[in-house]
Amino acid sequence: MRRALAYPGLPEISTLAHDRQVRAFGPRGQAIISHIAVAIIGLGGTGSAVAQQLAHLGVRRFILIDPDVVEMTNLNRLVGATPADIGRPKAEVAARHIRSINSKAEITALRADIVDEASLPALYGADFLFLCTDSHASRAVVGQLAYQFLLPCIDMGVSITVRENAITHGTGRTQMLAPGLPVSCAHRRSTANKSGARCSRRSSAPPIRMCRAS
Numbered sequence: 008m009r010r011a012l013a014y015p016g017l018p019e020i021s022t023l024a025h026d027r028q029v030r031a032f033g034p035r036g037q038a039i040i041s042h043i044a045v046a047i048i049g050l051g052g053t054g055s056a057v058a059q060q061l062a063h064l065g066v067r068r069f070i071l072i073d074p075d076v077v078e079m080t081n082l083n084r085l086v087g088a089t090p091a092d093i094g095r096p097k098a099e100v101a102a103r104h105i106r107s108i109n110s111k112a113e114i115t116a117l118r119a120d121i122v123d124e125a126s127l128p129a130l131y132g133a134d135f136l137f138l139c140t141d142s143h144a145s146r147a148v149v150g151q152l153a154y155q156f157l158l159p160c161i162d163m164g165v166s167i168t169v170r171e172n173a174i175t176h177g178t179g180r181t182q183m184l185a186p187g188l189p190v191s192c193a194h195r196r197s198t199a200n201k202s203g204a205r206c207s208r209r210s211s212a213p214p215i216r217m218c219r220a221s
Contacts, residue, residue, distance in 0.1 A: 025065045037065055046070035046133035048121050048149055050097040052084035053163055054139030058101045059086050061137075062108040069105060069112060070133055071098040074120040121145045127152065136160035136184075153184045160184040 029037050045066050047054050050073040058071065077085060077092045077100055085097070087104030098116040105112050119126035122144045130136070130149075136158055138149045146162060153160040161183055168176035 028065060040065045041067050043134040044068040044070060044132055045135045045137065046072065046130050047101070047137045047139060048072045048130075048145060049138065049140035050101040051075075051081065051139065051141070052086075053165060054137065055086035055088070055097070055101050055104070057137050057139060057163075058105055059108070062105045062112065065109075067109060067112050069102070069114045069116075070129055071101050071114060071116045072119055072121055072126060072129060073097040073101075074118060076118075122148055130158075131156075133158060138162040138184075139164070141166075150184055 025037050028040070032040065043066070045061055045068065047058055047061075047069065050058065050071055054073070058069070061069070073096070075097050076094050077088050077097055079090075079093055081097075082088055082090065082093075085100070087107075088097075088100050092100050096116070096118040098118055102114045102116040105114060115129060117126060117129055119129070121127070121130075121140070122142070127148075130152060136149060136153060138146060138160055140146065141164060149160060150162075152158065161181065163181045164179075166176075166178045167174055
């Protein structure tokens, strides 16, 4: 068995380190995964887990954007963070964790808010976006960017409501943004236990028309 393969214009890949992915996507597919640039906006509990799994998948080029620093309350869900990281930018912590998985990773880590116009140019070199923030403003900005520049984007988030020391509502949402799909049309599964366990499937806001690049 060959341990490494190379294709013109694509990075060399290890067929042993990524054996299962190579079985699924083929050697060339894995080489493409290693070549594309992936941007992750929001490096909290969701975004840090996404960063870790993408690094394990073989992604080598990352753009990480988050305006916040690590706080004590983040440590129970922030992948790769330790108490020594309190006060350190979340994007830097995620970058360090990615490099612990792949020392050859190429990473741009920014402590910035994607809503600020100055941070948008960082996304122009991205091939794929993961939106992992808890801000409606950032979703609007990234959604517009994804549609105008035809960038595929996965928007995801988790919300938990606690009342009287009990979880009363939990919601998880994953939505694909891509040409031909509506911007804000997704189904969410909600679970509540206030008056007995129940689940309901509901639709979010109607589709929003976004202008596209001509």
